[in-house]
Amino acid sequence: MKYILLLLTLFSVNAYSYSNFIGHGYTSCLNCHFNPFGGGPLNDYGRVVSATAISSTALTPKSWDEEKVAYMSGFLFRKPKQEWLRTQVNYRGFRVVRNPGSSENEEAKWINMQLDGRVILKFGENDKFISVLNYGYAPLPSETPKGTKSSEWRSREHYVGYRFTPKFGLYAGLMDKVFGIKVIEHIAFSRVSPQVTQNDQVHGVTAHYIGQDWELGAQGFVGNLSQDADLRMKGGSVMLEKTVFGIHRIGASVMSSQNEYLKLLSYSAHTRLNLKEGSSILAELGQTNKKTENGSDDTTARFGLLQTYLRPWRGLYFLANIEYFNRDIKQDDYTLRWGPGVQYFLSQRIELRADVYDTRSFATKSSTRDSWMYLLQTHLWF
Amino acid sequence: MQKNYSRNELIEISYSLRKLGFFRQDIKLNIRLVKKFYLNQNQSLMMAIKRGDTIDGDRYPEALKVLYWNLFTSYGEILKGYNEDSILVEKDNKSFGLYSKILSELEFREGKVDKHNDEIMAHRQYLTNKIYKFKTSWFVHYVSWQQDATLKSNTGAEAGLIITNKGFCAGGELGYENYQYHFYFDGCVLYGSGGVKNNDQDSIDNYQQSNIPAYGVKGGPGASIIVSSSKSRIGIKLPMIYSVQELTTPIQTGFSVDQESSLAFMASLHSRWQFNKWYLQTELGKYITQEQTFWGLGIGKEF
Numbered sequence: 001m002k003y004i005l006l007l008l009t010l011f012s013v014n015a016y017s018y019s020n021f022i023g024h025g026y027t028s029c030l031n032c033h034f035n036p037f038g039g040g041p042l043n044d045y046g047r048v049v050s051a052t053a054i055s056s057t058a059l060t061p062k063s064w065d066e067e068k069v070a071y072m073s074g075f076l077f078r079k080p081k082q083e084w085l086r087t088q089v090n091y092r093g094f095r096v097v098r099n100p101g102s103s104e105n106e107e108a109k110w111i112n113m114q115l116d117g118r119v120i121l122k123f124g125e126n127d128k129f130i131s132v133l134n135y136g137y138a139p140l141p142s143e144t145p146k147g148t149k150s151s152e153w154r155s156r157e158h159y160v161g162y163r164f165t166p167k168f169g170l171y172a173g174l175m176d177k178v179f180g181i182k183v184i185e186h187i188a189f190s191r192v193s194p195q196v197t198q199n200d201q202v203h204g205v206t207a208h209y210i211g212q213d214w215e216l217g218a219q220g221f222v223g224n225l226s227q228d229a230d231l232r233m234k235g236g237s238v239m240l241e242k243t244v245f246g247i248h249r250i251g252a253s254v255m256s257s258q259n260e261y262l263k264l265l266s267y268s269a270h271t272r273l274n275l276k277e278g279s280s281i282l283a284e285l286g287q288t289n290k291k292t293e294n295g296s297d298d299t300t301a302r303f304g305l306l307q308t309y310l311r312p313w314r315g316l317y318f319l320a321n322i323e324y325f326n327r328d329i330k331q332d333d334y335t336l337r338w339g340p341g342v343q344y345f346l347s348q349r350i351e352l353r354a355d356v357y358d359t360r361s362f363a364t365k366s367s368t369r370d371s372w373m374y375l376l377q378t379h380l381w382f
Numbered sequence: 383m384q385k386n387y388s389r390n391e392l393i394e395i396s397y398s399l400r401k402l403g404f405f406r407q408d409i410k411l412n413i414r415l416v417k418k419f420y421l422n423q424n425q426s427l428m429m430a431i432k433r434g435d436t437i438d439g440d441r442y443p444e445a446l447k448v449l450y451w452n453l454f455t456s457y458g459e460i461l462k463g464y465n466e467d468s469i470l471v472e473k474d475n476k477s478f479g480l481y482s483k484i485l486s487e488l489e490f491r492e493g494k495v496d497k498h499n500d501e502i503m504a505h506r507q508y509l510t511n512k513i514y515k516f517k518t519s520w521f522v523h524y525v526s527w528q529q530d531a532t533l534k535s536n537t538g539a540e541a542g543l544i545i546t547n548k549g550f551c552a553g554g555e556l557g558y559e560n561y562q563y564h565f566y567f568d569g570c571v572l573y574g575s576g577g578v579k580n581n582d583q584d585s586i587d588n589y590q591q592s593n594i595p596a597y598g599v600k601g602g603p604g605a606s607i608i609v610s611s612s613k614s615r616i617g618i619k620l621p622m623i624y625s626v627q628e629l630t631t632p633i634q635t636g637f638s639v640d641q642e643s644s645l646a647f648m649a650s651l652h653s654r655w656q657f658n659k660w661y662l663q664t665e666l667g668k669y670i671t672q673e674q675t676f677w678g679l680g681i682g683k684e685f
Contacts, residue, residue: 273655276612276614277610279609279612279655281655306679308662310655312616318616320653320666336526336677340651340666360677364577365590367544367545367579369528370675
């Protein structure tokens with residue numbers, strides 16, 4: 001089981017959150033998602049934004065105006081007839097090619113990464129009470145030992161939430177941890193090092209406060225209850241963001257968690273900059289102190305992320321992903337991952353994406369060739 | 383134009399001229415109509431506007447207001463037809479502004495007048511934005527690049543070496559840009575260092591060096607498309623890189639090191655995010671005839 005969870009973490013690629021949309025003026029995830037920290041199902045407003053501001057109009061009939069496009073953004077291509085129930089279906093698959101062009105080492109495969117059904121119950125003014133269930137398919141890594149009893153179908157998240165006031169809400173259930181910038185790439189060092197990747201959801205209680213210029217999240221968690229008790233990472237986290245110059249965000253996070261074998265303390269500072277018309281910069285720098293049961297692998301790792309987005313036309317985003325990772329800050333060796341990407345929202349419900357990752361090691365006692373990987377991804381949602 | 387055309391015929395001709403796109407001829411005709419049929423009203427209105435008097439629109443005939451409207455829209459169409467800024471644009475815009483003011487004072491079709499004004503203002507801004515301006519800037523980049531070499535023994539055995547370098551490149555950029563495109567040439571002086579080690583599995587004894595100094599120059603032409611009002615941009619560059627880095631000959635006798643050419647050409651992706659005069663930029667280049675890549679991340683400032 002420990003092995004599977006480790007592989008799940010390493011294998012996960014996407015968490016499906018678009019922090020870069022600060023470039024469209026959306027500083028808070030709460031605008032578009034039921035989860036105030038992003039990811040998971042979109043709310044009605046989020047679907048409309050996705051249709052009328054994010055996606056291209058390449059497949060939209062010319063006779064449709066934006067109002068019609070917004071109307072068609074609902075689950076059944078129409079505005080829902082009731083207020084209390086929302087359903088969504090989400091699919092992601094991609095072709096991953098490692099060491100492309102190498103006659104000996106090229107490895108290519110198609111992976112169905114996600115097929116989720118989502119049900120959201122919501123009641124009260126401004127969706128005061130919500131209940132979210134996100135259940136679906138997530139593949140086991142190919143390295144998983146045969147005969148392992150682990151289902152590929154599971155709940156990704158299930159929680160209830162209540163907003164006491166528009167500014168303050170409490171959420172309880174299985175959710176993502178509240179920490180740092182939730183970028184799409186879950187192989188990002190800034191997600192792997194503090195263990196906040198696609199499959200690192202935990203059961204807990206999350207408080208969310210949003211003020212005029214501040215946004216605060218605090219979470220207490222007891223691990224993922226579907227895991228063996230000794231592996232559950234229990235702890236808490238706090239994330240604070242402040243709006244600066246009216247359109248940008250700066251923030252900081254700290255998270256402490258531990259199980260019977262491992263104790264982690266992660267902290268980071270981040271910023272999200274709105275460069276207007278969809279262009280943005282995301283940056284994060286942090287560290288993770290790791291203490292193991294017998295002290296044999298106690299380290300402090302440092303991670304950095306710089307992700308830049310440019311939007312030449314509606315629907316199309318060019319990005320550059322630059323990552324830094326030093327596994328042990330007492331050592332000089334470190335790794336940089338660098339790569340361009342293209343993200344195209346062909347229409348609402350269809351996202352196509354291509355990413356290249358060039359990973360280079362800087363070591364005092366070795367010098368190796370870069371390792372390359374590219375991904376061609378399809379994301380469909382209804 | 384013959385003098386015996388009736389007033390209605392002249393109005394029909396004016397309408398036809400506008401439909402056919404002969405706006406200058408239409409302007410001449412409308413001015414003639416104003417002078418011929420509304421000379422006194424026109425003069426008194428002009429004087430009143432000049433004095434800054436309050437205008438009572440009801441005192442002026444509707445037909446005269448329509449003639450002013452025709453002049454206003456014809457000048458608007460002429461302005462919209464310009465593809466680049468010039469003295470003529472300024473001249474026609476002055477006339478357009480005059481009739482805009484007259485119509486506003488007369489409170490005639492105010493909503494439409496405002497709409498036309500906005501359109502012309504936007505078009506004039508577009509013409510201004512299209513003009514290419516000379517721009518220069520300086521920048522400093524953190525850079526990393528790799529170079530190939532081969533470790534050889536006199537027995538014929540060979541081992542591939544890869545030198546991983548990091549350092550800085552400081553230089554400048556000059557070029558022309560308008561609101562949409564940027565064409566430029568940039569260059570910088572490169573200084574850094576790197577290490578090399580052969581693979582432990584090679585059939586040659588270990589060869590390792592670290593902190594080998596490297597210096598050189600990098601530069602070439604580039605073109606970008608500007609994608610936001612904050613002047614964020616993305617583009618391509620075709621730089622050459624010339625770097626000097628001397629690997630020492632192995633101390634074991636019978637071994638030598640062959641280095642690749644110091645001159646290489648690249649194709650690179652370049653993006654920039656601008657904060658007023660300061661900017662952050664990235665570059666990812668691939669050597670054209672080699673496997674290696676070049677990375678750059680840095681800041682710069684426009685002069």
